Amino acid sequence: MAINTDVEDWGGVGSNDSGERAWLLQSPSVDSVQHLDTDRRRSGGVSPMGAVFIVVNAALGAGLLNFPAAFNMAGGVIAGVMLQMFMLIFIITGLVILGYCSQVSNESTYQEVVRATCGKVTGVVCEVAIAVYTFGTCIAFFIVIGDQLDRLIAAVAHETDGKVSGYWYTDRKFTIVVTAVLVILPLSIPKEISFQKYASALSVMGTWYVTIVVIIKYIWPDKEITPGYTPTSSTSWTAVFNAMPTICFGFQCHVSCVPVFNSMSKKEIKPWGVVVTFSMIICLFVYIGTGVCGFLTFGSNVSQDVLMSYPPNDIAVAIARAFIVICVITSYPILHFCGRAVIEGLWLRFQGEQVEVCVRREQRRRILQTLVWFVVTLVLALFIPDIGRVISLIGGLAACFIFVFPGLCLMQVKLSETDNRSASWHGLVVFGVVMVTIGAFIFGLTTTNSIYQDVVS
Numbered sequence: 001m002a003i004n005t006d007v008e009d010w011g012g013v014g015s016n017d018s019g020e021r022a023w024l025l026q027s028p029s030v031d032s033v034q035h036l037d038t039d040r041r042r043s044g045g046v047s048p049m050g051a052v053f054i055v056v057n058a059a060l061g062a063g064l065l066n067f068p069a070a071f072n073m074a075g076g077v078i079a080g081v082m083l084q085m086f087m088l089i090f091i092i093t094g095l096v097i098l099g100y101c102s103q104v105s106n107e108s109t110y111q112e113v114v115r116a117t118c119g120k121v122t123g124v125v126c127e128v129a130i131a132v133y134t135f136g137t138c139i140a141f142f143i144v145i146g147d148q149l150d151r152l153i154a155a156v157a158h159e160t161d162g163k164v165s166g167y168w169y170t171d172r173k174f175t176i177v178v179t180a181v182l183v184i185l186p187l188s189i190p191k192e193i194s195f196q197k198y199a200s201a202l203s204v205m206g207t208w209y210v211t212i213v214v215i216i217k218y219i220w221p222d223k224e225i226t227p228g229y230t231p232t233s234s235t236s237w238t239a240v241f242n243a244m245p246t247i248c249f250g251f252q253c254h255v256s257c258v259p260v261f262n263s264m265s266k267k268e269i270k271p272w273g274v275v276v277t278f279s280m281i282i283c284l285f286v287y288i289g290t291g292v293c294g295f296l297t298f299g300s301n302v303s304q305d306v307l308m309s310y311p312p313n314d315i316a317v318a319i320a321r322a323f324i325v326i327c328v329i330t331s332y333p334i335l336h337f338c339g340r341a342v343i344e345g346l347w348l349r350f351q352g353e354q355v356e357v358c359v360r361r362e363q364r365r366r367i368l369q370t371l372v373w374f375v376v377t378l379v380l381a382l383f384i385p386d387i388g389r390v391i392s393l394i395g396g397l398a399a400c401f402i403f404v405f406p407g408l409c410l411m412q413v414k415l416s417e418t419d420n421r422s423a424s425w426h427g428l429v430v431f432g433v434v435m436v437t438i439g440a441f442i443f444g445l446t447t448t449n450s451i452y453q454d455v456v457s
């Protein structure tokens with residue numbers, strides 16, 4: 001079913017699947033696509049360079065802070081970097097496959113591509129996975145905000161021990177709630193987030209600044225920073241799998257990349273392949289730079305959020321913390337939009353209702369969904385100690401978006417071709433099977449490992 005992103009088509013034939021229409025009505029990525037579409041009529045859509053920028057911003061976020069701890073759990077730098085390089089091949093091919101399947105199925109959102117190529121059941125599983133994943137990512141974002149405000153307030157209060165004693169209004173729980181209600185909630189309510197694309201410029205520069213600070217602090221460490229024990233080789237080779245959830249979470253941008261592909265001026269596989277390769281290599285340097293230098297600075301003492309390991313009164317790091325807060329504040333609404341639109345789609349399809357034609361009821365439901373989502377993610381973030389717990393739990397889901405769904409889509413698209421089955425045809429089907437197998441392995445291993453850790457500890 002062709003999705004009509006032009007507004008005038010929505011009233012008419014459009015897509016009759018209510019879930020699809022809900023997604024079109026609500027999600028930012030399609031809104032921005034729709035805006036980009038109108039832009040396309042004017043300026044010809046997003047240029048490849050612009051697409052690189054959007055893809056890099058979709059990937060860089062909370063995961064950046066967890067790479068040093070991930071390298072620590074992997075038992076060393078070499079193992080961590082080798083694993084990242086190996087997975088990068090599949091991360092990039094997964095993005096290219098999603099572009100190809102989006103073209104073949106003529107769908108412009110991640111779960112509509114999955115639904116169109118793999119059928120309704122897989123489509124619903126994908127939508128539920130996106131809802132759970134974006135929900136967990138929003139919790140991680142709140143925890144990151146609490147981490148940074150903890151240290152920033154300590155710096156302002158000139159307390160050296162990093163914990164400001166006693167005042168109720170400097171308590172971490174209070175600062176997270178205040179920031180959330182005053183900044184994040186208003187940004188999450190509206191249906192439209194195209195204004196976010198300006199703030200994301202700050203967000204990407206912020207993440208690059210964090211990487212530069214971490215690298216510089218490694219080359220010229222502060223006197224009071226004492227690195228702990230830095231394991232050079234992993235205790236056992238299986239230890240390297242502990243870094244898998246962070247790598248998958250950090251590089252996951254596949255859900256938001258399908259609409260980006262559809263908003264490009266030239267929707268061809270070649271330029272898209274160049275865009276995603278260039279974007280992922282930028283992310284690779286950022287993650288390796290931060291991961292290696294952050295880990296070598298603190299060794300096994302490194303916090304799950306590397307910025308928590310630096311002393312509170314360090315100005316350069318305080319600026320990095322402020323940038324990370326901005327980065328996460330611009331990312332929360334985008335992830336929330338994806339999750340809310342998917343829930344809206346599931347709800348409407350479950351209700352069997354045609355898409356809400358009366359705007360007032362849609363508006364009331366949207367605000368209710370945002371409030372419930374906001375309160376629950378906020379409350380959970382107040383009681384979860386660090387981002388490591390969240391990332392280890394949803395990192396397996398990120399692996400599904402990177403490996404499993406693209407692999408399934410490639411297999412289905414290829415199997416639906418009835419013309420001659422050449423060697424390359426067989427090669428692509430086998431590659432699809434390999435992707436799904438690796439993804440299922442990562443998902444199974446990391447999710448059970450994370451639940452086991454939570455149960456045991």
Ligand SMILES: NC(=O)C[C@H](N)C(=O)O
Nearest residue numbers: 059061062063249250252
């Ligand atoms: N958008 C996501 O999946 C999370 C993002 N990759 C991050 O590191 O924060």
Ligand code: NA
Nearest residue numbers: 057060061331
């Ligand atoms: Na971001």
